[in-house]
Amino acid sequence: MSLRLQMLGTGNSFAKNYFNNNALLQDEAFTLLIDCGITASLALHEMGKTFRDIDAVLITHIHADHVGGLEEFALFTQYNCETKRVLYLPETLAVPLWNQTLMGGLYQEGVVGSLEDIFEVRLLTPGVPVQVSPGIRVELIKTPHIPGKDSYSIVLNEDTFYSADMTFRPDLLLKLVQERGVRRIFHDCQLTGQGVVHTTLKELLSLPEEVRRMIKLMHYGDDKPDFEGKTGEMEFLQQQLTYEL
């Protein structure tokens, strides 16, 4: 079964030359959006798409470059689509996503009082795989990002790791490759500075060559052109390009 990945954007939260790091995953008849940042609708527009083309959205964590477009997504589907879209949500994010992010703009007395009034909410438990569509199976892994702010990376179809924003976890990456058979890694990559809330290029370059060859870099800054040819075996994911998985 063919599976295609198309990054709406590959930028970090302050990038101006790249859209937010959000992804489309498509099998024959299903389209999953992974994260929905501030620039999501504009990025989709550039791709000749709208939120109508999305069957489900999965949220990895609550930062504006990952959820800042959900209000527009919600209102668009509420008033332009016949069916509710599915919202795959890590169970610990359900309350904060509504109470701390979406309620302000979406609450409407007697009309919208919860996520369930807009989305078909399906809560995800880390470590419990869910078959989202015939060709897309997701399993969450809680990964470190910002203390006290849950963030979840994704194992896709047993062979692909899609990192959320996360700090360096070489032990996890090695375990995924050596014990779970992961063969492809899409990873958050901060090109300069210390890895306080992200994984740095320097840290990823410290991984064994076998693992580096599996990695494509994403969630990078506008300084990316300065690092072309300086990432070893790891390639930069290009936004809006379609990758056959």
Ligand SMILES: O=c1ccn([C@@H]2O[C@@H]3COP(=O)(O)O[C@H]3[C@H]2O)c(=O)[nH]1
């Ligand atoms: O303790 C903190 C919290 C946040 N930040 C910045 O805010 C950004 C939020 O989006 P992001 O997760 O893509 O990247 C984060 C960082 O750039 C930080 O540097 N240190």
Ligand SMILES: [Zn+2]
């Ligand atoms: Zn981010």
Ligand SMILES: [Zn+2]
């Ligand atoms: Zn983040």
